[in-house]
Amino acid sequence: MPAGHGLRSRTRDLFSRAFRKKGYIPLSTYLKTYRIGDYVDVKVNGAVHKGMPHKFYHGRTGRVWNVTKRAIGVEINKQVGNRIIRKRIHVRVEHVQPSRCTEEFRLRKIKNDQLKAEAKAKGEVISTKRQPKGPKPGFRVEGASWKLLLPFLTMWSMILKEDTRSILRLCWLSPRTGLVYSSVSLVLFLKIFEVLSSAAAEIA
Numbered sequence: 001m002p003a004g005h006g007l008r009s010r011t012r013d014l015f016s017r018a019f020r021k022k023g024y025i026p027l028s029t030y031l032k033t034y035r036i037g038d039y040v041d042v043k044v045n046g047a048v049h050k051g052m053p054h055k056f057y058h059g060r061t062g063r064v065w066n067v068t069k070r071a072i073g074v075e076i077n078k079q080v081g082n083r084i085i086r087k088r089i090h091v092r093v094e095h096v097q098p099s100r101c102t103e104e105f106r107l108r109k110i111k112n113d114q115l116k117a118e119a120k121a122k123g124e125v126i127s128t129k130r131q132p133k134g135p136k137p138g139f140r141v142e143g144a145s146w147k148l149l150l151p152f153l154t155m156w157s158m159i160l161k162e163d164t165r166s167i168l169r170l171c172w173l174s175p176r177t178g179l180v181y182s183s184v185s186l187v188l189f190l191k192i193f194e195v196l197s198s199a200a201a202e203i204a
Contacts, residue, residue, distance in 0.1 A: 011055050015046035022047075029094055034072050038064045039099035042074065042091060051092030061099050072096050 002009060025047065034040065042057045051071055056078070066073025071090045078087045112128040119126040 008052075008055065014055055014058060015044050015052075017046055025094060032093070032098065034064050034067055034093070034096075034098075036064050036067065039101050040064060040072065040074060040096040041099045042076070042095060043097055045094045048092060048094040051090070051095060053089055053091045053095060057087075057089060057091075061101055066090070 008015070025045065039061060040063075041061050042053055042059065044052055044055075044058045057074075057076055060076050062074035062076035064072055065075045065088060068090065071092050073088060073090050074096065075086055075088050077084050079085075115126060115128060
């Protein structure tokens with residue numbers, strides 16, 4: 001970081017103009033009307049050095065408290081230590097723009113007035129308070145079918161398909177007794193023996 005701590009230090013990128021927004025300042029910037037009590041956003045225009053606010057106020061929202069010939073008086077809250085101070089600054093109109101922080105409130109106010117007028121015409125009493133979103137309502141599932149999955153059914157399906165390789169993974173031959181051991185019941189032993197004998201015949 002640079003050693004200097006000047007008024008506009010470390011603002012090379014902060015105050016730079018946006019992409020494809022360089023050049024002449026549009027005339028609409030000077031034709032906007034600001035009234036006392038309006039909310040504005042401080043957005044520094046690097047092309048205008050006069051009336052430029054400090055970098056702390058860049059990107060902050062304040063309220064208009066004074067309107068002069070070329071500048072706007074903006075009141076902004078600033079945290080200093082453990083307290084918040086209302087700072088009053090004057091910036092040129094090139095460095096402010098109307099804020100949209102109250103747009104949702106104004107639209108909701110218009111909508112509530114319409115709802116109240118409709119309810120009054122019907123003779124009803126409604127509440128326009130915003131309520132938190134509750135849980136989803138319950139419902140009943142109809143027409144659903146269940147399926148039982150067990151290792152026995154899986155082994156039975158392998159036998160019906162005569163999947164010799166899968167059966168050989170579950171069966172092993174005892175070298176001492178020469179008997180075939182398996183993890184399935186004795187009911188399926190005959191079918192397993194039949195499949196194994198056919199597999200041995202094919203190999204032979």
